[in-house]
Amino acid sequence: MGEVMKYIICVVTSVFLLTLSSGCAIKKVEAWERGDLARTEMAFEPDAQQAAYRSHVYFSKEASSGGASAGGGGCGCN
Amino acid sequence: MAEKLLEWHFSFFAMGSPCQLRIYLEEKEEAEEVSYRIQSEVARLEQLYSRYRDDSVVTKINRSAGKAALTVDPETAGLLDYAQTVYEQSDGLFDITSGILRSAWDFKSGIFPEPVQIEKILPLVDWSMVEWNSPNIRLPEIGMELDFGGYVKEYAVDAAARLCGELGVSHGMIDLGGDIHIIGPHPDGSAWHVGIRNPRSPEDAIVSVDLQSGAIASSGDYERFMEVDGKRYCHILNPKTGWPCEGLAAVAVAAPICLLAGTASTIAMLKGREAGPEWLKELGLPYFWVATDGESGGDLV
Amino acid sequence: MSAGNGQKKKASRTLIALAGSALGLPGISGKALAVTQGEAEVDYSYSLYQEEDMPREKQSGATSDTERYTIDTHQLRVVRPWGDTYDLTVDLLYETMSGASPWYVLPNPDPNQSEKPLQVMSGASGIEDTRKDVLAKVRKIYDDSAGAVSLGYSTEDDYTSVNMALEGVWELDDKQKTVTLGIGGSDDDIEPVDTHRFPGRVEHETKTSISAYAGLSMVIDAQTIVQSSVSFTRQNGFLSDPYKLAFVSGTLVQDSRPDGREQFTWLTRLRRFFPEWLGALHADYRFYDDDWGVESHTIDLGWHQNFSGQLQLIPSIRYYTQSQAYFYAPYYNAPRNDNFASSDYRLSPYGALSFRLDAVKKIGTWAFRLGWEMYDSDSDLAIKSVKVENPGLIEFSNFRISISKYF
Numbered sequence: 029m030g031e032v033m034k035y036i037i038c039v040v041t042s043v044f045l046l047t048l049s050s051g052c053a054i055k056k057v058e059a060w061e062r063g064d065l066a067r068t069e070m071a072f073e074p075d076a077q078q079a080a081y082r083s084h085v086y087f088s089k090e091a092s093s094g095g096a097s098a099g100g101g102g103c104g105c106n
Numbered sequence: 107m108a109e110k111l112l113e114w115h116f117s118f119f120a121m122g123s124p125c126q127l128r129i130y131l132e133e134k135e136e137a138e139e140v141s142y143r144i145q146s147e148v149a150r151l152e153q154l155y156s157r158y159r160d161d162s163v164v165t166k167i168n169r170s171a172g173k174a175a176l177t178v179d180p181e182t183a184g185l186l187d188y189a190q191t192v193y194e195q196s197d198g199l200f201d202i203t204s205g206i207l208r209s210a211w212d213f214k215s216g217i218f219p220e221p222v223q224i225e226k227i228l229p230l231v232d233w234s235m236v237e238w239n240s241p242n243i244r245l246p247e248i249g250m251e252l253d254f255g256g257y258v259k260e261y262a263v264d265a266a267a268r269l270c271g272e273l274g275v276s277h278g279m280i281d282l283g284g285d286i287h288i289i290g291p292h293p294d295g296s297a298w299h300v301g302i303r304n305p306r307s308p309e310d311a312i313v314s315v316d317l318q319s320g321a322i323a324s325s326g327d328y329e330r331f332m333e334v335d336g337k338r339y340c341h342i343l344n345p346k347t348g349w350p351c352e353g354l355a356a357v358a359v360a361a362p363i364c365l366l367a368g369t370a371s372t373i374a375m376l377k378g379r380e381a382g383p384e385w386l387k388e389l390g391l392p393y394f395w396v397a398t399d400g401e402s403g404g405d406l407v
Numbered sequence: 408m409s410a411g412n413g414q415k416k417k418a419s420r421t422l423i424a425l426a427g428s429a430l431g432l433p434g435i436s437g438k439a440l441a442v443t444q445g446e447a448e449v450d451y452s453y454s455l456y457q458e459e460d461m462p463r464e465k466q467s468g469a470t471s472d473t474e475r476y477t478i479d480t481h482q483l484r485v486v487r488p489w490g491d492t493y494d495l496t497v498d499l500l501y502e503t504m505s506g507a508s509p510w511y512v513l514p515n516p517d518p519n520q521s522e523k524p525l526q527v528m529s530g531a532s533g534i535e536d537t538r539k540d541v542l543a544k545v546r547k548i549y550d551d552s553a554g555a556v557s558l559g560y561s562t563e564d565d566y567t568s569v570n571m572a573l574e575g576v577w578e579l580d581d582k583q584k585t586v587t588l589g590i591g592g593s594d595d596d597i598e599p600v601d602t603h604r605f606p607g608r609v610e611h612e613t614k615t616s617i618s619a620y621a622g623l624s625m626v627i628d629a630q631t632i633v634q635s636s637v638s639f640t641r642q643n644g645f646l647s648d649p650y651k652l653a654f655v656s657g658t659l660v661q662d663s664r665p666d667g668r669e670q671f672t673w674l675t676r677l678r679r680f681f682p683e684w685l686g687a688l689h690a691d692y693r694f695y696d697d698d699w700g701v702e703s704h705t706i707d708l709g710w711h712q713n714f715s716g717q718l719q720l721i722p723s724i725r726y727y728t729q730s731q732a733y734f735y736a737p738y739y740n741a742p743r744n745d746n747f748a749s750s751d752y753r754l755s756p757y758g759a760l761s762f763r764l765d766a767v768k769k770i771g772t773w774a775f776r777l778g779w780e781m782y783d784s785d786s787d788l789a790i791k792s793v794k795v796e797n798p799g800l801i802e803f804s805n806f807r808i809s810i811s812k813y814f
Contacts (some may be wrong), residue, residue, distance in 0.1 A: 191428035265434025
């Protein structure tokens with residue numbers, strides 16, 4: 029479990045740094061100005077089912093995997 | 107892609123006012139579907155929040171005055187939270203418990219209520235007495251009443267505009283009795299021309315404004331009033347005195363959402379000739395006011 | 408006269424208070440950006456994945472082209488709110504796969520064609536398998552945060568995976584920023600089929616995987632939002648392909664890879680809405696690196712164009728490029744000192760281009776989607792120039808249809 033702790037610490041540190049580095053110079057967008065951002069096509073994954081399928085296809089045909097989520101299992105894809 | 111868009115115009119009557127929906131779409135069937143959905147949404151809100159209807163949420167709350175607390179749905183809770191905020195931000199001038207004062211005022215008669223009548227009602231008017239712990243509400247005194255009439259029409263305009271967006275309308279506007287929300291500019295990108303009623307001649311515009319987006323609402327002494335000795339007494343009643351507001355004849359405010367515009371204009375009317383325009387200036391939204399003496403000001407136009 | 412849009416005024420405290428409260432109303436905000444409870448929905452989709460045939464001339468001793476993989480996938484998703492602060496998502500998947508798959512690679516007997524090794528495909532009967540996957544996720548929503556637990560189970564004739572993940576989302580700075588943290592793990596069992604026919608094949612192996620990720624998304628302006636996340640994964644156990652072989656100086660050996668792998672990804676995603684076009688740009692970039700020497704870059708660009716009548720067309724393009732695993736070779740003239748050997752095209756140096764077109768049509772509370780994708784991989788698209796291309800590189804097309812009902 030020492031390995032896990034190492035990774036968790038890594039990740040928490042990265043987030044902390046990202047948060048710090050982004051603390052400046054971005055104009056505040058008031059809540060009522062966020063109509064465009066709330067549109068469905070502005071979601072990071074507008075179609076979650078398709079996104080899950082697609083990432084599984086790429087994961088099983090390419091050497092790379094991983095992105096903005098954890099979890100999901102492997103497969104015996106050949 | 108906007109080459110075949112046609113303008114569709116629907117007029118209907120809802121929430122006690124003439125309303126209109128103007129939208130750009132390709133097909134008549136689509137436009138009728140949108141119009142139907144919009145009118146259903148407005149009717150839904152009217153049914154939920156009209157104090158004239160037996161089955162409305164408001165009637166249920168009012169009937170339970172002096173009894174046990176009532177649990178309300180999330181939408182009603184949102185409106186009550188808003189009422190709380192507006193009450194605080196207006197120093198108690200915008201108060202949804204003040205509707206009951208209207209029972210003392212008969213604007214058709216042209217006669218002032220007896221001072222004793224108002225004195226009997228005033229103890230029942232004060233939002234801070236209401237026990238509001240979302241989602242539970244209790245009106246502690248028998249006779250207390252809530253009235254959402256001061257802002258539910260504006261809320262309905264916003265809800266209708268949002269629904270239009272969800273239904274794929276990107277160009278159009280909705281107008282519920284003068285409370286207007288622009289869904290999007292005309293297909294060529296040009297703004298909507300919106301007139302603001304002249305309080306002394308409500309069929310005419312005193313000024314007009316070009317709006318690309320957002321909403322506009324106005325309040326005035328022209329909706330329901332009586333004149334006594336040449337002085338106008340309107341339906342916007344001050345919850346602290348029980349008497350109509352004074353000094354301003356009309357206020358219009360533009361805002362990203364109509365609910366904000368409507369409450370801001372009502373609060374300004376209640377604040378009166380001096381404090382009203384000053385408060386609007388502080389607020390930070392484009393505004394326009396006309397006083398009963400004919401003077402006007404503001405940065406909206 | 409105009410409404411003085413040019414002179415942007417400063418919002419007062421009063422205005423912020425009023426607007427904040429107004430935005431809590433469902434009629435005004437609809438689905439907010441923020442963590443909100445999921446609304447009930449049911450989605451079904453069918454996908455048909457089809458690889459191009461393996462041409463005869465790329466194979467050793469084949470008399471005709473060989474049919475590669477075809478996968479039929481059915482997916483069902485159900486989302487439902489549960490009480491006032493929970494929501495539940497269940498994903499079911501059922502897929503059947505059939506076709507031949509690359510088995511091993513032989514050097515070309517023609518010395519003038521040494522840069523073109525030949526593929527041997529798995530037996531004529533090919534592979535037939537089904538995969539069933541279930542994933543359940545429960546989310547608890549708080550004022551400015553949410554926490555989720557998910558549990559998944561996936562099973563094939565020769566493979567079982569149990570996995571679990573925890574995720575937390577926090578909104579900061581008036582919902583201007585969102586931080587996401589997650590950890591997950593999986594425990595997999597591999598029990599290859601036909602071990603009696605192939606004596607070298609392992610009988611039962613296991614592998615585990617632990618991953619953690621962290622992301623930050625930020626509202627940049629009223630039309631732009633960006634998310635950046637990093638993730639680490641550590642895999643342990645049997646990471647080889649039990650069905651594949653490698654040609655090592657004249658003999659065939661089992662595919663053999665290290666029993667540990669550490670993977671790192673950095674993913675940045677941009678969404679920008681263009682009101683004048685009524686369209687949204689999606690731009691994603693992913694950097695990947697692992698301790699097997701694989702490095703990859705992925706760029707995915709999409710344009711979501713709205714048309715009147717609730718119609719959306721989404722063309723997109725994806726470019727992927729990777730370097731090879733350090734122990735990979737199409738074939739080996741001598742065994743490696745570490746005895747690793749793999750000729751899997753997935754570990755070879757290559758790149759891929761894919762084009763997609765999706766259409767979404769909404770009618771009332773229903774949504775219909777059609778999607779099509781063309782994917783082609785080639786060693787010319789690799790990070791560095793490649794002398795010997797793996798003959799097993801794939802080309803596939805994917806057709807997808809789905810229907811959603813919202814409540």
